[in-house]
């Protein structure tokens with residue numbers, strides 16, 4: 436049985452400029468200032484409601500999944516991060532009240548919290564790998580690199596339900612929606628680290644956060 | 651500029667307070683609530699939808715406009731009930747089973763409201779039965795389904811197949827949408843309409859319901 440690690444010590448933070456960009460609000464918009472004010476009003480509430488939790492586990496991969504990926508030692512590292520359901524509920528309540536701007540902002544801020552958690556988790560994963568004397572060969576994302584069902588494998592391997600209260604839908608989406616599933620192929624070479632999301636593989640060409648790394 | 655034109659202009663700029671004040675003024679002056687709704691609020695919302703479709707404005711501008719519309723509606727609604735205003739149509743909207751993405755669905759709800767429809771939002775991860783039962787319960791005209799994952803798109807077909815089995819398929823207009831959905835998929839599963847965004851969804855839904 437592989438070792439499962441739970442982490443809750445995140446200090447989630449947000450960058451206003453990125454959040455505004457994410458909802459397509461740019462400096463030349465006639466409502467840029469208004470949106471900024473709304474953001475300022477919401478920030479403390481959002482950060483207060485975020486309940487960051489992560490669970491990490493090493494596992495051998497299932498057959499149908501293994502055929503899609505190149506693995507050096509037959510194992511992957513699964514990491515599931517979540518900020519809980521409070522922020523989705525907040526966003527939803529704004530939409531229901533007809534305050535669509537706050538609803539959209541709260542949603543984008545919730546995504547921002549998830550990204551922030553990921554940034555905090557990465558150095559820790561590096562440390563962990565060093566201890567285990569392994570590297571990271573590849574980061575795999577569903578459904579481009581690996582089938583959506585790999586979210587279920589990750590969910591099972593990390594005992595995400597028992598450990599951090601996550602459940603899973605019939606479409607293999609993790610519930611709460613503000614949950615992220617990371618899958619890393621392990622390398623025997625301790626010096627190899629390919630942890631970051633690779634924008635080149637994503638088909639969301641209009642993504643405001645898209646950065647195309649130099650090839 | 652007429653009072654309703656002014657209302658529509660303020661609405662497009664997202665000025666909720668001004669819109670509210672003008673709606674109140676119009677009511678006080680004895681204007682027909684239906685005219686306030688159609689020529690003030692909804693016409694402003696349709697204009698902003700059109701601008702969004704033509705890439706003249708982005709999502710945030712649409713959001714503040716819709717919020718201003720809602721502010722106006724809160725004081726207009728009791729008057730509309732008094733005069734027995736009928737909505738353009740009734741729509742059941744939800745994200746299909748297995749899928750929790752809800753922003754697109756929420757925007758669809760917002761724009762359909764802006765087109766004068768009465769909305770029943772059944773949320774996310776919605777069972778096929780939930781769509782059908784709600785539609786039967788409220789005597790809906792149209793069922794709108796959203797899916798953002800290729801793994802959950804087939805659940806749109808489940809809803810249509812279930813409608814068919816129960817002999818209800820022709821009773822409802824079925825619309826589908828969401829990032830991975832397209833025209834050929836819609837045709838393949840037997841949906842009536844697909845549109846790529848919330849503004850065109852509202853436009854098409856309104857036209858389809860009115861045509862009936």
Ligand code: B12
Pocket residue numbers: 542546576577578586607608609610611612613614615616637638639750751752753754755757758794795796797798799800801825826827828829830844845846847848849851
């Ligand atoms: C935001 C987002 C999320 C948010 C969810 C926020 C929320 N509350 O919904 C978060 C970050 C949580 C998320 C998670 C995941 N997501 Co996601 N997500 C997106 C993203 C970037 C944008 C979706 C969105 O909200 N767009 C903005 C709204 C306004 O647009 P929209 O939903 O398309 O809706 C518009 C139209 O489609 C249309 N429309 C929508 N519904 C309907 C209905 C009708 C009837 C009509 C006519 C029109 C219509 O009108 C809307 C407004 O104009 C998309 C990328 C994309 N290209 O869409 C991926 C995307 C949908 N996600 C994807 C995936 C795979 C996931 C994950 C499973 C894993 C991952 N790789 O990220 C996880 C799941 C996490 C989990 N819990 O298990 C994939 C799906 C791929 C596929 N082929 O199945 C996408 C396409 C990204 C990608 N390229 O990989 N996601």
